[in-house]
Amino acid sequence: MQSFPTSPNVSKNPRPPLLSRKTKDGLGIALFLAPALILFVLFLIYPIIRSVYYSTFNWNGLGPATKYIGINNYIKILSDKVFMQAVQNVLVIIVCSLAIQLPLAMLLAVLVGRDLPGRGIFRTIFFLPYVLSEVNAAIMWMLLFNANPQRGLINGVLVALGLPAVAWLADMRVVLFAIFITLTWKYFGFHMLLYLTGLQNIPTEIEEAARMDGANAFQNFFYITLPLLSSPIRTSVYMSVLGSIQQFIVVWIMTGGGPVNASETMATYMYRFGFVRFQLGYGSAVTIIMFILCVIFSLIYQQLTKKPDYLTGL
Amino acid sequence: MRNKLFKLVSILMIAMFVLAAAPAPAVYAAPAKADKVKITWWHISTKDPALSDWKKMADDYMKAHPNVEIEITVLENEAFKTKLTTVMQSGEVPDIFQSWGGAGLSEQIDAGLLKDITADLDANNGEWRKTFAPAALAVFAKDGKNYGVPWDMGAVTWWYNKDLFAKAKIDKEPATWSEFLADVKKLKDAGITPISVGEGHTWTGMHIWSYLATRIGGEKAFKAALDRSGSFADPAFVKAGEELKKLIDMKPFQEGFLSATHDEMQATFGNGEAAMELGGQWSPSVQAANSKDKKGVKNLGMFGFPAVEGGAGDGSDVVGGGNGFAIGKNASPEAIDFVKYLTNKDNQTIIAASGTGIPVVAGAEAGLKDPNMKMVQKTFASAKYFQLYYDQFLPSLVGGAINDNVQKLFAGTASPEEVAKAIEASAAENITKK
Known part of the structure; x- marks a missing residue:
């Protein structure tokens, strides 16, 4: 914001900003994090959850897993x-x-x-x-x-x-x-x-x-x-x-x-x-x-x- | 101002990245001809002459049937298995693909991925069915229904080095197990390693056990163990272990056989460092390829697995296996017709003549040029009972249990009873009663 000269005129009552400073920062962080986070979730977290799910089945890999066996594996x-x-x-x-x-x-x-x-x-x-x-x-x-x-x-x-x-x-x-x-x-x-x-x-x-x-x-x-x-x-x-x-x-x-x-x-x-x-x-x-x-x-x-x-x- | 610009550009960049990562909308080309039928075919013959033979058969068929387009995918063995497993999960099965029958095929059938072609085989009074050797066709059937057809089927037999046999003064091939053991002793006494085996790949030694079980228990004992009226801990299977242990106790194998791979086993035999090996129809070519001079054993001989005295199995019964094509669930009538063309007598003769396989269609064996392959073909054709390799036929867990436990016999870490019981434990868990 350094390029904006701070106006001494306060009576001009500027438009309230669309987003508060805090939300703006948060949004920026989220946007920058998003690509890495998406990849991380998609290729790391999701497969782990999927593996946990499959580990409770007796499944040979053909077709969907149907034989639920709990912690037997x-x-x-x-x-x-x-x-x-x-x-x-x-x-x-x-x-x-x-x-x-x-x-x-x-x-x-x-x-x-x-x-x-x-x-x-x-x-x-x-x-x-x-x-x-x-x-x-x-x-x-x-x-x-x-x-x-x-x-x-x-x-x-x-x-x-x-x-x-x-x-x-x-x-x-x-x-x-x-x-x-x-x-x-x-x-x-x-x-x-x-x-x-x-x-x-x-x-x-x-x-x-x-x-x-x-x-x-x-x-x-x-x-x-x-x-x-x-x-x-x-x-x-x-x-x-x-x-x-x-x-x-x-x-x-x-x-x-x-x-x-x-x-x-x-x-x-x-x-x-x-x-x-x-x-x-x-x-x-x-x-x-x-x-x-x-x-x-x-x-x-x-x-x-x-x-x-x-x-x-x- | 600069800051705002920076933010804007950043957001733009991120948007571009995310959009680029998203899959582009698929653009499908409109089919060139509306009535063109596409057949997808996966095979594993990555080398000539088989590679070009298959290609030519497809080209010839397309020429004769302009409405058919055949898309061939050639994959190396292991890559094929991996890729097939992946597409199977999505249900996108090729119309025609390589299969070895047995439990793998059975699992695909149970998952509803294959097409029942029994009616096609039986059409016109069983015209197509009659062309095949029944034992070979049965490898691709389940509960009386056919899901594929064979194009190559062989037998596991003993291959031996005639020169080394002569050196040990053995003048005839052993017909019985006790003669066989006596010959092993003669070879040892002459300072020759009698047998090459590659227990690093456990299936190589497993075949000795499964053959002994086939000779001792016959078809009956195995069928009983399968339908669960009997068991793999029955006396026949324990006896098979005991007979194998007799052989192992004679220390007839090469140095380091416990870790030797199949290639190393073939190299030992091909270099003339051992007198015998138990192997399938591939053995003559593989032992030559792995030998030092690339020629292998000069005077190669073959005999069937000897009969065991007092055993229920016939001396002609064969353990073997081969290749075939399974038919995917979405196969069109054209695809089935193409498979019919692939396995007709003429094309089977081509397969025989080029040494790609041992034909399973009557009359095509005339194409066989290699005397070794002729011997295997005769052994297969004269079998009263044909048993697909145990580790291929049984569910993979049971097959694996057999391989693992028989290896323990070779390593001397388990007794024949323990081996039989461990195999039965896996069978009891993984073979469902009918």
């Missing part, structure tokens, strides 16, 4: 040993990711983020697996893990070293470990990148000051670098846990969840029993359980990590 899922095995496998993947994959990514980030010669090349190499599509990565590792030493590179090397060949994907005790190696290879580059950007935001003065005060490299890392990286670490832990809960493509291609459910995840369970076997109501119920687990985790995680970041105050 949920009871069946939670009493299914295979589903419990899937939950357990997901927990194993989460724990391994947090305990091995992320520290490894951190180590490499610190290595290539600082003064290693040729660090640009290393950065690119480490990040490459993440650029590769999941399907390609899964097929590649499937070939590498081939049980036949004549065809599988890993077993070929083991045999050449005089070690026994391992049936990586066919052994129910080893298969989850093999999957985890693949996941680590595929995703550590992404976490490394998160840490790298964090490292670049840390002013070198702080570390220099610590060094002047006599802190050695380890102290420097654990008392300066790590706390200042809390923001990217929080993000990467969050992404890693949610990614593990939803892990599908790599497992489905490499093992299909087998042998005998030894590498089943919740998502492969959902796909197998929901889509492959035409139980869309049942599959919907599985997705709702996964959704609830993700929401619960997000809420708890937000509570736990409320402490603001040192650098940004976020």
Whole structure:
């Protein structure tokens, strides 16, 4: 309104505005929000409500859903040993990711983020697996893990070293470990990148000051670098846990969840029993359980990590 | 003033965005000729020669029938299944589409998506019906009514490497299960992996179990389990598991068979690293395609699944399957006439000659050139009882339960009784009593 000269003449009694200031602002906000909100409701909220609805039916996906069965799908899922095995496998993947994959990514980030010669090349190499599509990565590792030493590179090397060949994907005790190696290879580059950007935001003065005060490299890392990286670490832990809960493509291609459910995840369970076997109501119920687990985790995680970041105050 | 202008422009932009997002009013072109009949046809033959063969048949038919327009949609196998499921939900069914029969077809029938063509088959004293092999036609029928027709039907049989059999000094094909087990032992003793199987795709090993069940229990045991007067926990099915376990305990499979895919199983066999595999009519070509030299086994042999001593099933009974066309609920008489044309003797001979399928119409088998396919065709034609693959025939949940539980036998994590009981539990829940 700055272009309107404020008239000193009050006697002119201006027309009362059509809309009050408040309504006007509200309308503006609503209009600007509308496109995003419409898409959000249409492609996120509505499908979730629809899934909740279908999850109460015994429905094979052909024609309308008519066989209402209440919460029976949920009871069946939670009493299914295979589903419990899937939950357990997901927990194993989460724990391994947090305990091995992320520290490894951190180590490499610190290595290539600082003064290693040729660090640009290393950065690119480490990040490459993440650029590769999941399907390609899964097929590649499937070939590498081939049980036949004549065809599988890993077993070929083991045999050449005089070690026994391992049936990586066919052994129910080893298969989850093999999957985890693949996941680590595929995703550590992404976490490394998160840490790298964090490292670049840390002013070198702080570390220099610590060094002047006599802190050695380890102290420097654990008392300066790590706390200042809390923001990217929080993000990467969050992404890693949610990614593990939803892990599908790599497992489905490499093992299909087998042998005998030894590498089943919740998502492969959902796909197998929901889509492959035409139980869309049942599959919907599985997705709702996964959704609830993700929401619960997000809420708890937000509570736990409320402490603001040192650098940004976020 | 600038502010007002800004607001106005913003509102305009938003309006434009929302309008653009809204679907544009559909403009339908007026039909060129009012009386032109359109037929929609979905098939999954993405490669030549089948792709061009089908196209030519459609073109020839359109030339002969100028009032008909055939719209072909070619989809890859998995894409087809996904897309079909989607259109089925909206009720927009193609007039003619790929089908494998069994439970999938049955569910489509129950949902009212298919057309009953029994009358068309029976017209003129059953003229059209008589052209088909009855066992193949029955795959696309339910409760005595037909909803589709076959164009390819084969059998699951043992394929073997004659050179490796000779190396193990096996001079004849096994006729009985005990002879078969003895041959497996001979092969093992000669240092040859007897059998290639791909339990990563559970159906490959499931066929051994279902064949044993067919040999031991015969048609009777399976029909009883189906109509629920019997059960999948009956002695015949437990016995099938026990016999399979005898084989598994001999450790006759290649390294890592529990995770091997179907392609890997074919590669192992095609490279001559295993002496036998149980597979359908596709096996000769797939094992060759997956082998190192792309030629596969040099001296390929075939024998039917051996009879089990004392079993109720006949040694000639066949487990198999194939392809057909289902007829959508909105199909016009012209569409049905076109399917009749597609499955006539001449066109079936073309399908046979190009190796696309094993013909199901009498006389067309003369077109078969590949000796392997001739053998499969003979096996199918001489069967007294034909059983569609268990996992195709049964509701997908029960089929899945069979695949999952038989895999447990292969992994050694369940006993034959447990396997039979688990399958029965799924059957009791998902097969409705008639």
